[in-house]
Amino acid sequence: MRCLIKNIDxxxxxxxxxxxxxxxxxxxxxxxxxxxxSRYGKVVQTDLHGLLTSSGRRFANQGEWFQHxxxxxxxxxxxxxxxxxxxxxxxxxxxxGVLRDCLKxxxxxxxxxxxxxxxxxxxxxxxxxxxxxxxxxxxxxDPAYGSFDRVTLCIADGPSYEEALxxxxxxxxxxxxx
Numbered sequence: 001m002r003c004l005i006k007n008i009d010x011x012x013x014x015x016x017x018x019x020x021x022x023x024x025x026x027x028x029x030x031x032x033x034x035x036x037x038s039r040y041g042k043v044v045q046t047d048l049h050g051l052l053t054s055s056g057r058r059f060a061n062q063g064e065w066f067q068h069x070x071x072x073x074x075x076x077x078x079x080x081x082x083x084x085x086x087x088x089x090x091x092x093x094x095x096x097g098v099l100r101d102c103l104k105x106x107x108x109x110x111x112x113x114x115x116x117x118x119x120x121x122x123x124x125x126x127x128x129x130x131x132x133x134x135x136x137x138x139x140x141x142d143p144a145y146g147s148f149d150r151v152t153l154c155i156a157d158g159p160s161y162e163e164a165l166x167x168x169x170x171x172x173x174x175x176x177x178x
């Protein structure tokens with residue numbers, strides 16, 4: 001599997017599957033959720049709240065993920081995951097677990113060759129960008145996920161992207177600029 005990093009908004013990267021993090025309310029209030037809402041309309045928010053309502057809950061649990069593609073989205077799978085608690089706290093282990101769960105589900109679904117992901121739990125979440133890069137590199141190097149053609153870590157912010165490139169090079173993380 002090729003592991004790439006791009007200076008691009010994750011919703012602009014063509015892929016079979018999209019993996020991003022959201023909050024315990026599944027609100028599209030910032031980051032990727034806001035971009036999805038802007039691009040695909042209010043149906044995204046309505047669908048996500050409907051997932052919670054249909055389960056009889058108002059909040060998702062930390063570590064939980066929801067695979068749902070709203071109308072008009074070009075993906076085979078979209079993983080709305082919740083790596084943080086209600087106060088946006090998390091650990092690298094929790095984030096790695098969520099990322100691995102989403103990749104395992106991509107394998108189970110079949111037919112997914114390309115995956116676009118944001119830097120999970122690093123926006124509003126309290127995971128450091130460096131910790132995410134290290135755990136993502138470890139997960140992407142796992143032979144269990146070798147059947148994917150490409151996983152692209154998408155970073156829209158230019159300075160963060162440049163920081164990531166320096167770290168990837170200095171630590172030999174195995175993620176390559178696109």
